[in-house]
Amino acid sequence: MTNFYQADYTKPDGRRLTLYGLTPLEVTSEIPSPSAEPVDARPVMRWHPLRGEWVMYAAHRLGRTFLPPPEYNPLAPTSDPAHPTELPRGNYDIAVFENRFPSLKLEAPEPPEGPANTRAGVGMCEVVVFSQNAQGRLSDLSDEQMSLLLAVWADRTTRATGGTIQSVLCFENRGVEVGVTLHHPHGQIYAYDHIPPVQQTMLDQARRHHAETGRAWLQDFVQAEREAGSNIVLDGGAALSIVPPFARYTYETWIVPERPVSLLSELSAHERLTFGRVLKDALLRLDALFGVRMPYLLTVHQAPLNAPSTHFPLHIELYPYLRAAGRMKYLAGTEQGAGEFANDKFPEVAAEELRAVQV
Amino acid sequence: MTNFYQADYTKPDGRRLTLYGLTPLEVTSEIPSPSAEPVDARPVMRWHPLRGEWVMYAAHRLGRTFLPPPEYNPLAPTSDPAHPTELPRGNYDIAVFENRFPSLKLEAPEPPEGPANTRAGVGMCEVVVFSQNAQGRLSDLSDEQMSLLLAVWADRTTRATGGTIQSVLCFENRGVEVGVTLHHPHGQIYAYDHIPPVQQTMLDQARRHHAETGRAWLQDFVQAEREAGSNIVLDGGAALSIVPPFARYTYETWIVPERPVSLLSELSAHERLTFGRVLKDALLRLDALFGVRMPYLLTVHQAPLNAPSTHFPLHIELYPYLRAAGRMKYLAGTEQGAGEFANDKFPEVAAEELRAVQV
Known part of the structure; x- marks a missing residue:
């Protein structure tokens, strides 16, 4: 289904690295790590008895002593061997490696003791470097590179399937406004x-x-939105961007495939290319909306693994954090204390503004 | 049960106002409103079909044209009748009035049309002014004023009971860092x-x-924490402050009553006084921790109304937004995309730091 190159490596500190490329891979330096010393990560999970959810504790994260030179960029290819980064020099488009300070780890040891419902923080935390261009944005990727990124996210999900992993969340958090x-x-x-x-x-x-309708939710959603028209930002055929009529963030934009599938890996090469184009278009509109790099959270929602979940609607949710020029949305009492969002603008008005943006 | 004074008023634009005081109330100016013209609020709710929650739309909120003089404080008593505020001059401690730009309104009109699962945004949004001291903090209230505030929150909850309201959330969001x-x-x-x-x-x-144990969750929680000791910040007898062992925020602090109750109104005058003292102590510790006014969210969790819910654990949750000096916690991919928090510090370590703070 895909036409790209990939290769696996092991870093000096034992972490796994995969390089992906649209053209044949070439690595022209050692595979580096900021330190050859493995981090003794012992992530732990505890059960929140009133919210009914796990909380992850990664106490090793605060302990990082990290005083690199000001221009040091751990995600750039290593240029000075005295200050190794996470990535080698060479020809590749996208790189994925295990987070050096993970909140979850496949081999997390059993915690020695603790309150009831404490257990090892079993899972995986990976970093996905979108490009070798340190100054670029995700939306600066070419159509083919966007499609490759979707294939990489699909590949990471497929690799995680069949073992202890039950759910994979790919995301990007962008913006100094939100601590990046x-x-x-x-x-x-x-x-x-x-x-x-x-x-x-x-x-x-x-x-x-x-169960109620006999149809996939995604199928009905796309059909209803196409009939209404008001909330569609771009209809690319095999994929669409939509400000859903129930948007929680003012300019919240969803990227959905026309064909209801549950996993990125189910998209054909053509569908993936269209999906990537529509995603890129949505990102460009958000940056153009107020003429600033929009701080945002992007999350990829895929079906849980290892369970019959064919009705899960694959989609991407983009949460832009600006609700107006210069005005951030903060999650306050009702959002955090009750779990319900307050939004100052109807989604169809936001969709109209996004459609009017020149990209 | 309570020993305080209260009186109800109607503002020029029709909104309700209640003044509360520890000493007899006196009002020495007109009951004001920033404008005598009622705001035409038409809040709407829409159902989020994938998250299974309501989203509130208050499109009138963005339309506010509000160009007051720079020193204008709408929550201070009106000093210049040419620029009326929300409150009159006089003797009172705490004031509660309907929000001029509400996300929910008891008399919200039926929306004319819209996507499926659109309905009127029925509910209430109130503003609670803690003090006439514009420069103060919640923790600057006296013990008696703190106890009065708890009685006010209880009174607002009791007033809302028996009608269409099913759940009341009292909260404070504080800090320029979070947009206040x-x-x-x-x-x-x-x-x-x-x-x-x-x-x-x-x-x-x-x-x-x-159902599983025959005991109230709050009772078991307090007992377990007293036995462990590690996570208690202050044990005031009838009320305690605790960094729960499953804290999601680094210095998250809960205020819980020793006696398991479901509503603030169930606390005796003595319990309320102790609860207020422990809350005040927790707030002072958070400000002293890094020597800055800690940005935070405070939420009061009470049982749903009009339903048998005696096992609901009344408590206050304080979410301090700093996870270290100068370092804000942001809700990123795992928190927003999966609903699970990552925390860099074990709660018992945070509790120890908070205990060591001099207040």
Whole structure:
């Protein structure tokens, strides 16, 4: 289904690295790591008895002593062997490696003791470097590179399938406004040994819809939005961008495939190319909307693994953090204390503004 | 049970106002409103089909044209009749009034049309002004004023009971870091015509605990924490502050009553006084921790109304937004995309730091 190159490596500290490329891979330096010394990560999970969810503790994360030179970029190819980064020099487009300070780890040791419902923080945390261009944005990728990124996210999900991992969340968090200090375009992957609350709820809701109507939720959603028209930002045929009529963030944009599937790996090469184009278009519109790099969270929602979940609607959710020029949305009392969002603008008005943006 | 004074008023634009005081109330100016013209609020709710929650739309909120003089403080008593505020001059400690730009409204009109699962945004949004001291903090209130505030929150909840309101959330969001531009100490109340997801989950979890053990969750929690000792910040007898062993925020602190009750109104005058003292102590510790005014969210969790929910654990949750000096916690991929928090520090370590703070 895909036409790209990939190769696996092991870093000096034992972590796994995969390089992906549209053209044949070439590595022209040692495979580096900021330190050859493995980090003694002992992530732990504890059960929140009133919210009914796991909380992850990664006490090794605060201990990082890290005083690199100011221009040091751990996600750039290593240029000075005295200050090794995470990546080698060579020809590749996208790189994925295990997070050096993970919140979850496949081989997490059993915690020695602790309160009830404490257990090892089993899972995976990976870093996905989108490009070798440190100044670029995700939306600066070419159509083919965007399609490759979707294939990489699919590949990481497929690799995680069949073992202890039950759910994979690929995401990008962008913006100094939300604490992202590393500007090199990159995302992360969290892989859980259980189904987290958001994925469980989505699965339950989609199953309920199927049981009641006999149809996939995504299919009905796309059909209803095409009939209404008001909330579609771009209809690319095999994929669409939509400000859903129930948007929680003012300019929240979803990228959905026309054909209801549950996993990125189910998209054909053509569908993936279109999906990537529509995603790129949505990102460009968000940056053009107020003429600033929009801080945002991008999350890829895929079906839980290892369970019959064919009705889960594959989609990407983009949460832009600006609700107006210069005005951030913060999650306050109702969002955090009750779990319900307040939004100042109707989604169809936001969609109209996004359609009017020149990209 | 309570020993305080209260009186109800109607503002020029029709909104309700209640003044509360420890000493007899006196009002020495007209009851004001920033404008005598009622705001045409038409809040709407829409159902999020994949998250299974309501989203509130208050399109009138962005339309506010508000160009007051720079020193204008709408929560201070009116000093210049040419620029009326929300409150009169006089003798009172705490004031509660309907939000001029509400996300929910008891008389919300039926929306004319819209996507499926659109309905009127029925509920209440109130503003609670903690003090006439514009420069103060919640923790600057005296013990008696803190106890009065708890009585006010209880009174607002009791008043909302028996009608369409099903759940009341009292909260304070504080800090320029999280977008709060109005520094006069104040909180808000959201009252919902349904049980929001967080309250529903807490109720379900507490009921499950009772069904399995025959005991109230809060009772077992307090007993276990007293036995362990490690996570208690202050044990005031009738109330305790605890960094729960499953804290999601680094210095997250809960205020719990020793006696398991479901509503603030169930606390005796003595219990309320102790609860207020422990809350005040917790707030002072958070400000002293890094020597800055800690940005935080405070939420009061009470049982849903009009339903048998005696096992719901009344408590206050304080979410301090700094996870270290100068370092904010942001909700990123795992928190928003999966619903699970990552925390860099074990709660018992945070509790030890908070105990060591001099207040």
